[in-house]
Amino acid sequence: EVQLVESGGGLVQPGGSLRLSCAASGFTFSGFSMNWVRQAPGKGLEWVSSISSGSATIYYADSVKGRFTISRDNAESSLFLQMNSLRDDDTAVYFCARDRRIVAAGTDYYYMDVWGKGTTVTVSS
Amino acid sequence: EIVLTQSPGTLSLSPGERATLSCRASESISSSYLAWYQQKPGQAPRLLIYGASNRATGIPDRFSGSGSGSDFTLTFSRLEPEDYAVYYCQHYAGSPRITFGQGTRLEIK
Numbered sequence: 001e002v003q004l005v006e007s008g009g010g011l012v013q014p015g016g017s018l019r020l021s022c023a024a025s026g027f028t029f030s031g032f033s034m035n036w037v038r039q040a041p042g043k044g045l046e047w048v049s050s051i052s053s054g055s056a057t058i059y060y061a062d063s064v065k066g067r068f069t070i071s072r073d074n075a076e077s078s079l080f081l082q083m084n085s086l087r088d089d090d091t092a093v094y095f096c097a098r099d100r101r102i103v104a105a106g107t108d109y110y111y112m113d114v115w116g117k118g119t120t121v122t123v124s125s
Numbered sequence: 126e127i128v129l130t131q132s133p134g135t136l137s138l139s140p141g142e143r144a145t146l147s148c149r150a151s152e153s154i155s156s157s158y159l160a161w162y163q164q165k166p167g168q169a170p171r172l173l174i175y176g177a178s179n180r181a182t183g184i185p186d187r188f189s190g191s192g193s194g195s196d197f198t199l200t201f202s203r204l205e206p207e208d209y210a211v212y213y214c215q216h217y218a219g220s221p222r223i224t225f226g227q228g229t230r231l232e233i234k
Contacts, residue, residue, distance in 0.1 A: 035223075037170075045162075045170065045213055047223040059221035095169055109176045110217035111160040115169035 002026035002114050004096050009119030016086050016123070022079040022096030022116055030054075030074035033099035035112060036081050038092035038121075046092075049081065050099060064090075086123045093118040127151050129214050129226035137234040144201040146229045148214035153194045158217040161190055161199045164228075165210045173212075174199065209233050 008020040022034070036048040049060045049070040058070055069082040079096050097112040128151040138144050148159070156177035162170040172181040174190035177197055187202045201208055214226040 044228045045164075045215075045225040047221075047225070050220050050223070057220075061221060097170075100175075107157050107176065109179070110158050111172055111175040111181075111215070112162075112170075113172050113175075113181065115171070117169050 004098065004114055004116035006094060006096055006116045006119035009094065009121045011122045011124065012086055013125050014087060014123055017082070017084045018086065018121060020081040020083065020094055020119055020121070022081075024077040024079065024098075027098075027114075029072075029077035033057075033101075034072065034079045035097045035099055036070060036079075037095045037097055037112070037115075038090075039095070039118075040089070040092045043092075048094070051079070083121070086121075088123050091121060091123045093120050126222060127154060127216055127218055127224055129216055129224055131212075131214060131226035131229045133229060134227075135230045135232060137232050138204055139234045140204050140206055142204050144204055144208075144231060146199040146212055146231070148192075148197040148199070148226050150195040150197075150216060154216055154218070156193050156197070159190075159192070159197050160215045160217075162213045162215065163208075163210045164213065170213065204231075206233075 003025045005023045012018050033052045035050045038046050038048050051058050051070045067085045071080045095118045096116045098114040100113045102109050130149045132147045159177040161174040163173050164170045178190045189200045191198050211228045211230050213228050
């Protein structure tokens with residue numbers, strides 16, 4: 001079964017740090033780019049960061065650039081998000097999601113096809 | 126940055142009715158990069174539609190997507206009890222430009 005399981009969330013004070021993990025199973029992790037997407041309480045989805053299959057290409061949303069670092073360990077089929085200088089507005093459920101880009105009949109498609117259940121990060125004093 | 130605006134914010138309908146959800150982009154976008162997701166309370170989002178009109182694996186044919194340019198629609202031919210959820214559209218314009226709409230809540234009337 002294709003599965004993503006996040007962990008590492010918790011309560012942290014403003015200015016603190018936290019490291020999230022996402023364990024992948026049931027597919028060849030090293031073959032896919034991966035994403036972190038978050039959802040603040042009662043709000044919609046916000047893309048946070050993405051990393052290519054070999055870690056060569058990394059992107060961040062402006063809201064987290066300079067504070068968060070995405071990484072992966074293909075040997076361990078794991079994705080990580082190091083979060084520093086946390087702020088109240090970083091409070092959210094953080095999901096990892098598999099990136100899919102396919103070409104079918106000459107057309108290029110993009111979507112996120114597998115999602116974890118999420119891990120909750122609460123930034124509060 | 127492309128902004129996706131979904132409407133209505135909340136839609137109240139009865140089981141068996143037809144439902145139409147809208148996703149409007151702030152400018153014309155490629156339909157191949159437009160996806161729809163379903164999210165139930167306490168659960169992860171679930172891919173429904175990619176490329177504006179292609180159903181993901183295992184998605185029943187009562188769900189359909191359509192549209193082009195800046196206007197896209199997710200349609201339910203006949204609502205089932207398990208369809209009540211929040212629905213998001215998403216656009217990919219090349220990382221780091223991945224955006225989601227604010228969501229439409231579909232609730233039982």
